[in-house]
Amino acid sequence: MSTLESTAPLLLALDFGGTKHAAALLKAGEKQWLAHRRTLSPPGANAQTDLEVMRSLIHELLQDAQPTAIGVSFGGPVDASTGGVRLSHHVPGWENIPLASLLSKEFGAAASVDNDANVAALGEYRFGAGQGYDSLMYITISTGVGGGWILNGYPWRGAEGMAGEIGHTVIDPNGPLCLCGKRGCLERLTSGPYMAQQVRETLQHSPDRGQGIRDLVGNDLEAVTAQIISQAATQGDELARETLETAGWALGVGIGNTANLINPQRFVLGGGVTKAGEHFWEPVHRVARETALPEVNFEVVPAALGDEAPLWGAVALASDLVARS
């Protein structure tokens, strides 16, 4: 680890996810990790265990070195101006935790914290599929659907840090009921678990449909996932294709509406569902183009950094701290 001895600032990037955590170390200006650690949360995790897990990852990485700055992606609402966590929707005990100052005191370095969607947007902008595009929206389509903005080259977090919640914009007011109480939210129509739920219901009620999906899960409907649906669609299953078409349509409407409202240059799509292939992507592109006005130009591209987008965004947060100091 002789590179640790060079004089370039040492950046520590942390990703507190709902179910997994990652930490990585980088020399400012470099594009390759000096070291990288990733681990799953233990069952029954809370804020305290999350912090313990992260501490041990950090100590493994740092050994005796001292970070110059710390950037943090957190999977929940954050007040980015103070670096305080508001809460986690997945892990108890995170209410009003001053994460940036905790880390700053413990590791003797300035720290910057933002929520995962904003940080992933920043990661894709500075190091991924958004490089050179000063106005973009990053959208993750996974267990949930969320997003983050870059406008004029800077994160746009909204007046109270809540911008980017495209998952709970209404796409079809007569659509199925969402957990949030509304009907036809984008998340309800396009997230992985909801897609699987929709397919399970159809399989239960229509015994003649979805044979390709049934074969893949050996008739165990609980085993249906978005990934299984994608696989069945590739193999020609009609129900699977229809499901991806609906999900892609909903995302296309959401993107087209957003293009009309904000006119960004690019939409960068990440998250597991975007790996569903052409039966998902084709309607996304087509419907987004149909929904936006003809004069409104934009591109829709896949994210480049995959699961590491938040870590790379955390690097960007940390290097901005160094640049400001």
Place this chain on the structure above:
Amino acid sequence: MSTLESTAPLLLALDFGGTKHAAALLKAGEKQWLAHRRTLSPPGANAQTDLEVMRSLIHELLQDAQPTAIGVSFGGPVDASTGGVRLSHHVPGWENIPLASLLSKEFGAAASVDNDANVAALGEYRFGAGQGYDSLMYITISTGVGGGWILNGYPWRGAEGMAGEIGHTVIDPNGPLCLCGKRGCLERLTSGPYMAQQVRETLQHSPDRGQGIRDLVGNDLEAVTAQIISQAATQGDELARETLETAGWALGVGIGNTANLINPQRFVLGGGVTKAGEHFWEPVHRVARETALPEVNFEVVPAALGDEAPLWGAVALASDLVARS
């Protein structure tokens, strides 16, 4: 007109509307017009006649005085960075007219041009219902439905000047057909002429409905307007109330979706339809609140400057030119 002789910069504000034009003169820092002129377009107007009409308004206002800067609101797509008009959707001949440089040469002063929705947003922000709110969306609900953004205290025009087109976001994909080719656009559900059209169709097919509206127009269905509908709603007509409820619902969904996406502090609503009273405003407030996530805060307020919002925004454009010089 002795005030013209003082040394404060003299600002010329122009509003090229689709069917009417206005011009006004103001001392920088003042809140009252030195002089103000307004006129309707002649029938069969084109870019040339629009410019002639505006020229004569300007000469009446200026007499022998010299403006320090000119701000312009134009009713159509503009490249705000160059001050060039792209086209007018209402008046022929406006394709690629370098309006800022034309005015600048003719009147010997720097000129700044932007489209009416952006300029009205700026006007409400600097002089009206948006004062003190650094992130807001102005929405006009009138013959058409459009909007303009202020983010971080500056106009957000989008990557190519097309931001704010909330009128053509899809609210209900199974809704009625819009002129743009899509179904259930906000403009299709909430603009004045479309509301009137919808009511006319119901009156034609349901002889027992809308007696209050029929009475107001003496059974001349062509005379039905949004204003008549508002009046009938106030007097208790059920069809009129239902129509305003649907329009208000659609706008509420649009505002709630936009709040989730961008999280601005305020929505400022202008245009004739906003004068429709409580039967319109009540569903707007209620549905916007229901559509946004509980953590997303915002206010929806009526515009303060009425038809003069674009002129006051033009004043802001002109004073920014003075401040920069």
